[in-house]
Amino acid sequence: MTTRLTLIQGDITEQDVDAVVNAANSSLLGGGGVDGAIHRRGGPEILAACRALRASHYGKGLATGQAVATTAGRLPARHVIHTVGPRWSPAEDRSELLASCYRESLRIAAELDARTVAFPAISTGIYGWPLDDGARIAVETVRGAVRAGVEEVRFVVFDERGRVAFAAYLD
Template sequence: MAHSTKITLVLGDITEQHVDAIVNAANSSLLGGGGVDGAIHRRGGPEILAECRALRAGHYGGGLPTGHAVATTAGRLPARWVVHTVGPVWSRDEDRSELLASCYHESLRVADELGARTVAFPAISTGAYGWPIGDAARIAVEAVRGAETAVEEVRFVLFDESAYEAFAQQIS
């Protein structure tokens, strides 16, 4: 990681972050869903969905694979871009940590291609995909710290106090 990359934590709503790129914990269809994905599509408006549909009509006809990332406009969000990444569903029987780390690495790679300097991440895979927050926080922070990126600030935007605390333990 470029040693100048600053990691900050925010307790709040990712759709209200004034950053270059907001990362969306998307589902593979790219067509919206629940949680962060639904909130980003609702607040960002139809422009995001239109670009996602265009991606599905082209290179991502079968959907975006887990651990990959792709960018669209941010529509009405206070950002320039949305970087969509598909987190893995947590499994008790199979270690999918590399796929989760890949979401962060690939999102930062896409952000670098866009020229983004500030990026807001949610706690990927911790909602409906069931990843335990403590482990997800560890993987997220290690992935960001280990990434070669020109991004100057990575902001983890956590929806509740327990998620905030889990991430705070990892960056202290």
């Protein structure tokens, strides 16, 4: 079975998928951008689940490049997969950490038997990753890491700039 890769310009919190990926910060307790939007729309259930993770396995937070799942609360998705992207650095190549976010999220999605997964453009907002390079890493990594059972991976971008960047690698 071949996994479909699709591109949507819109709001990731409105995606009716099995799992939506959150570009989280290491605290798992919400933040700005995609993270803040998912926590706001998903409601207090997501924050409660993240607090429980912090109280158990992730006392120091989630490491960059790793992923963990929680409930999706009030989102139309069934699960939220939280992953911590790297901050972009002109002095240090952190591409492998960014690629790990996509691989680890797909691994978690497969464990959850998720058939549909929606990804944001991880690290390309406040973390400063150049959008074109972030899109390239995202698409190449997902193509190489698709897991059995995942039928569709959606890249959900907020604006036209993101749509153009991802479309260049998906066409």
